[in-house]
Amino acid sequence: MILAEKITLSLVLGGFFVLFLQLYDALLLKPRRRRLKLQKQGIKGPIPSYLYGNIVELKRIQLQKRRIGASVAENQFGGRSAVEHAWTSAVFPHIEQWRREYGPTFMYSTGNIQILCITDAEMVKEISLCTSLNLGKPSYLSTERGPLLGRGILSSNGPYWANQRKIIAPEFYLERVKGFVKLMAESTSTMLKTWESKAESWGGKVEIRVDDDLRSLSADIISRSCFGSNYAEGEKIFSKLQTLQMVMSKGIIGIPGLRYLPSRHNKEIWRLEKEIDLTILGLVERHSEDTCDKDLLQLILSAAKSYGDNGNLPADITPNKFIVDNCKNIYFAGHETTAISASWCLMLLAAHPEWQARARAEVLEICGLRFPAADTLRSLKTLTMVILETLRLYPPVAYVVREALQDVIFKGIHIPKGINIQIPIPVLHQDPDLWDSNVHQFNPERFAGGIAGACKIPQAYMPFGLGTRTCAGQHFAMAELKVILSLILSKFSFSLSPAYQHSPVFRLVIQPEHGVNLHFEKL
Template identity: 35%
Template structure:
C-alpha cells in the first residue's frame, strides 16, 4: 500500500512538473514564435527571437560599443544613443519587432500611428510596468499609476503646475539662480581679478543643485528646508540605484545583500520615515503661516494640495508608518500618507533629472553655437536689462530663448523613448496588434527624422520653431519631448520656465564656450545626459558688453 501511495505521489509530482514545463515552454518559446509569425504575415519583421533572452544580448552589445568612446561634435546622436534602433531600422524598416526577453515590442515612429496610440485610441493602451529599480526611484506616483487612481491624483496635483501658479515662484527661482551666479563670479574673480577672466565650470553638477532647490520649493513650499533634507537622502539613493541599474542583466541582483544594496535599502526606509514625519508636522501646522518663508504665501505646493485633498474628505489615514508590502487603497479613494510620500518621490526624481539635463544641454548647445548665444543674449539684454532679474512678463517675451529651448528638447529630449502596452487586441494603422504587445515609440528618432524635419535635421537651428511648435515640422506630432495625450508630462511648464529663467540670468552675466576637456558623449542612464559631464569655460561680461538698453516697448 505504501509503495502505491509513493507511486501516486511521484505521478502527481511528475504531472505538476510537466504542466509547469509546458507553461514555461509556452511562455518562453511557442508564444513568441506565434507572435513572430503573426507580425511577419503583416510585413513586420525583426531580429530573430532567442529563447528566454530575446534580443537583449545583441541590444546590450550595440549599446556598450556605441557608448565606449566619445563622438564628434555633431547632433547626429541616434546611432550612438539608440544604436539598436538605428541598426535594425536599416535592415527591417522603421516598424520592426524586437524582443526584450520574451516580451515583444513593436517600434512605432510614424506620427500618425503615434497620434492613434496617445490620442485617438488611447483607451486601448496603458503605460508599461517600470523596472523595479526604476520604480524605486520614481516612486509609486503619477509616473507609474494607472486608471482611476492616476486620474484622481493628477486632478489633485494639477494646480501646482498651472503657469499662473508657477509664475509666483519666479522671484524664488530668480534668487536661487542669482546666488549661483554670485558663486560663479567669485570663482571667475579668483582667477585674476582684472575683469573678463575665464573659469571652467562643470555645469551639470551645479544645475542639479539649482533644480533641487526649485523642485523642493514647488513640492514643499513652506516646508522647504525639511523637504530639502529628505531629497538629499534620495539623491544619495539615486547613486546606489544607478550603479545597480548597470547590473540589471544579472537576475535578482537587487536582492543580493551587498554593501551598496543594503545602504540603498536603509536610505529607502529613512526617506519614507522622514517624509511621514514632515507630512504629519505640515498637517498639524497647516493654518500657521508665521514661519512661512518669503515667496511662498500664495503658491500652491504639491504637498499642501495633497494634504488638503485628504483633509477635505477626512481621508488621510492617521498613521506614522508605512506598510512594507506597499498596498494602496482602491483607485480614486483615500489619499493616504503613503500616496503623498510616493508622489513627492516621483516629483523629485522626474523634476530634478529632467530640468537639470535640459539646462545642461542648452548650455552645451549655446557654447557650441556662439551665433545663437549672441542672439539670445541680445534679446535678454534688450528685454530684461543687464542686471534686473527677469520678471514673469519679461520671460514671456523671450521668443528667441523659447525657440532655443524647443530646439534643445528636439535634439536632446530627456526621455529618448516611451512604451505603451496594448490592453486588448487592437488595430493600429492597419496592423493587428495582439493584447500584451508593447509599442516602443523612439522619441529621439522621431525628432531626428529627416522626412519630418528637413535636410538640416541634425543641425542646431532654433529658427525652425519661429512659427510655433506645430509648424516646426511636416507633422504636428513630430515634436513630443514631454509625451502626448492625457499622460503628457505634468511638469513641462516648470521645466521650461526654470530653464528660460536660468539661461537668461547666465546670459546677462557671462559668455561661454566649450572647455577643451569637453567630450561629446550623449548617453542614457534613465534619462539623456552627457556621459563625461559638461565642462564649460565662462567669461564674466564687461560693462561695455552689456550696454544694450532695455526695449521699453517690447
C-alpha cells in the first residue's frame, strides 16, 4: 500500500515537473531563442522583462508623451502649420522612440509575444509580394482577440482561411458591389432626411456629431447588403460589438494565462461575447426561416452545413462557430472601419473648405441632385483623391501584423517561426522619405496620378492591408464612402464646430476620441 502511494506520488510529481519544464520552455526559453536568432543578425530592441516583456516600458513612454501629443492636437487647426496631422508620435510614441534608437527594423515584446517591427519600406514591399501560407495572421487574434474575431476570415490561417476567402471574397467583387450602390444611396438618403429636418428646425443650420450617425448608417448598409436584414435586427449586434471593442482595447495582450482569470474585465468580455453569439444565432435562425435571395449570410450558412456534413471543419470548429465567427468579422470590419473613415473624410473637408468646394462641384457636375449611379462613381476623381488622402493620414487600421508560421526570409533577414511581423501603417503613411516634405498636410492632389504617382514605394500605402490578406471588402468600402460623401456634399455645406477636439486614439482601430462635431448648413 505504501509502495503504491509512493509510486502515485512520484508520477504526480513527475507530471508536474514535466509540465513545469514545458511552461518554462514555452514562456521563457523559446521566446529567448527567437530573440537571439534576430540579435545575431544585428536586430536590436529594448530588453524585455520576464512575463511582461516591454509592456511596462511601452506604457511609460506613452504616459510621458501624452501631454506633448495633447498639446500638438489642440493646436492642429489653429495655424495650419506643417505638423497639422502629425499625430503618430502622440498615439504610438514607443514606435517613434525605438525606431530612432534601434533603426527602421527592431524587436520588442508584449508579454511572451515576440514582435519584429518593420518600418523599412523595401522590406515591406518584399512582404507584400509573399504569397506563401507560411506567413499568416498572428495566433493572438483568435485567442486574445477571440471574443471579437474568433477564427473568422480576419484571423484564421492556412487552408481553413483559404476556404473562407473563397466563400466571402466573391460577394465583394467589383461587379457584385455595383448592385449594392442603389441600396447604399437609399440608406444614406434616409439619414440625410433626418439631418435636413434637424437643420430646418434650427433655421437651416445644425450641429451634428457625425461619427455616431455614420456608424448607424454603415451598420444599416452592411446588414441590408450582406445579411438581408435591416438595421433594427442588427442593432444589438452592432452596439454590443462596439462595446466589446472598447472593453478589449483597454486590456493587455501577451501575458500568459491573463485572459482566463475571472477578473471584472474578463467577465465583462465573456458576458458580451455570449450575448453577441446568441444574438447572431437568433438572426441566423430567423434568416433560415425566410425564403430570401442568396445573400452573404445564406452562403455562410450553406458553407457551414457543407463543411459540417463532409467533416472538413477543423476539430475545434462547429458549424455554429463557423457562422458566428464570420458574421462577427464581417459586422466588425464592414461597418466600423468604413464609418470611421467617412467621419475623418468629413472632418478634413470641413477643415479645408477649398477641397470641399472642389469635391462638391465635381459631384454636382457628374451626379447632379440624383442618386450616384454605380457607373459614375469611378468618374468622381476629386472625391477619390480626397478619400485616398484621408486613408493615408488616418488609416482606420493601425498595424499590418503577420506571424511566421514557419521560418521565413525577408531582405536577407532570417525570421524564425513564431515571430510576429508588425508594420505600423500610420508611420509609413507619414514617412517623408516615401512621400514628400508636406507629408503631414492634407493634400489630395498628391494622388492625381494614383498611388504609384504619390508614393515612391506604392506597397507602403496599405489602408486595406497588403499581400494575399488584403481586405476582401475594399471595393465595397470605397463605393460606400463615395456614395455617402457625394450625397452629403450635394445637400450640405459644413464646417468644424468649436466643440470639435482633434484627438486621434487607438482603440483596436484609429478613431476620433471625442467624436466629430460639425456645423451643417442646408444648400
